[in-house]
Amino acid sequence: MKQIMEIDRLNLHYGEFHALKEMKLDIPERTITAFIGPSGCGKSTFLRTLNRMNDLVPGVRIDGSVKLDGQDIYGADTEVETLRKRVGMVFQQPNPFPKSIFDNVAYGPRLHGIRDKARLNEIVERSLRGASLWEEVKDLLNKSALSLSGGQQQRLCIARALAVEPDVLLMDEATSALDPLSTLKIEELVRELKQDYTIVMVTHNMHQAARVSDRTVFFLNGELVEADETEKLFSTPVDARTEDYITGRFG
Numbered sequence: 549m550k551q552i553m554e555i556d557r558l559n560l561h562y563g564e565f566h567a568l569k570e571m572k573l574d575i576p577e578r579t580i581t582a583f584i585g586p587s588g589c590g591k592s593t594f595l596r597t598l599n600r601m602n603d604l605v606p607g608v609r610i611d612g613s614v615k616l617d618g619q620d621i622y623g624a625d626t627e628v629e630t631l632r633k634r635v636g637m638v639f640q641q642p643n644p645f646p647k648s649i650f651d652n653v654a655y656g657p658r659l660h661g662i663r664d665k666a667r668l669n670e671i672v673e674r675s676l677r678g679a680s681l682w683e684e685v686k687d688l689l690n691k692s693a694l695s696l697s698g699g700q701q702q703r704l705c706i707a708r709a710l711a712v713e714p715d716v717l718l719m720d721e722a723t724s725a726l727d728p729l730s731t732l733k734i735e736e737l738v739r740e741l742k743q744d745y746t747i748v749m750v751t752h753n754m755h756q757a758a759r760v761s762d763r764t765v766f767f768l769n770g771e772l773v774e775a776d777e778t779e780k781l782f783s784t785p786v787d788a789r790t791e792d793y794i795t796g797r798f799g
């Protein structure tokens with residue numbers, strides 16, 4: 549299986565604080581990888597290094613390598629804009645723009661220079677279908693995105709991310725602000741999306757990781773403790789700290 553991202557000896561400091569220590573991880577293409585671990589262990593920080601979202605944090609220092617298709621994303625010849633097109637992100641709180649549903653999805657493609665109306669229509673429909681939202685909104689495309697429910701808004705944000713045809717989709721606790729039914733819908737959607745995309749998700753919910761992901765990575769105190777196939781990590785973890793965490797001894 550092809551590794552779409554390869555992270556090696558990655559360290560991140562916030563000022564004096566060593567938040568990520570010597571991380572090493574391969575992310576296979578078209579799989580779902582879940583990051584788990586107690587609050588503050590570095591899951592989100594690690595996720596954000598995968599599309600350079602930490603770059604602008606004052607006092608941040610990053611070393612080591614993060615490769616996307618063999619190319620170091622921190623290398624001098626990587627443009628952040630191009631990187632973010634290939635590695636999209638969905639956040640904890642749905643954050644649609646205060647614009648129409650159509651304009652939310654067309655935002656990225658327009659930014660990348662697509663102006664042709666027919667082409668935009670096609671992209672918007674494809675992306676909304678991809679995010680399992682089309683049937684619900686096809687007659688409301690000019691309505692404000694803010695009129696949608698929280699779960700619909702989150703699927704709209706996924707559609708917005710899909711519109712620029714990324715390779716990798718990062719999801720940072722993307723269901724934690726949603727009700728159980730909307731959460732289930734997004735989990736189903738994520739499983740469908742892996743046919744075409746590689747998904748990396750942070751979740752504070754171990755059950756979600758077990759339900760949805762192919763591989764799980766356990767973090768503790770800025771260390772990557774264990775990464776394995778989800779079934780294996782939850783049934784026969786190698787590290788005692790992983791076992792303590794998944795059996796609920798702490799966290």
Ligand SMILES: Nc1ncnc2c1ncn2[C@@H]1O[C@H](COP(=O)(O)OP(=O)(O)OP(=O)(O)O)[C@@H](O)[C@H]1O
Pocket residue numbers: 562565567585586587588589590591592593594605752
């Ligand atoms: N901008 C920042 N400046 C300084 N320290 C930070 C910053 N962002 C995060 N940290 C610290 O880095 C550590 C890791 O934080 P991070 O948000 O990555 O953890 P997490 O595992 O995602 O936690 P949670 O599940 O609570 O979101 C924490 O100790 C946090 O306080």
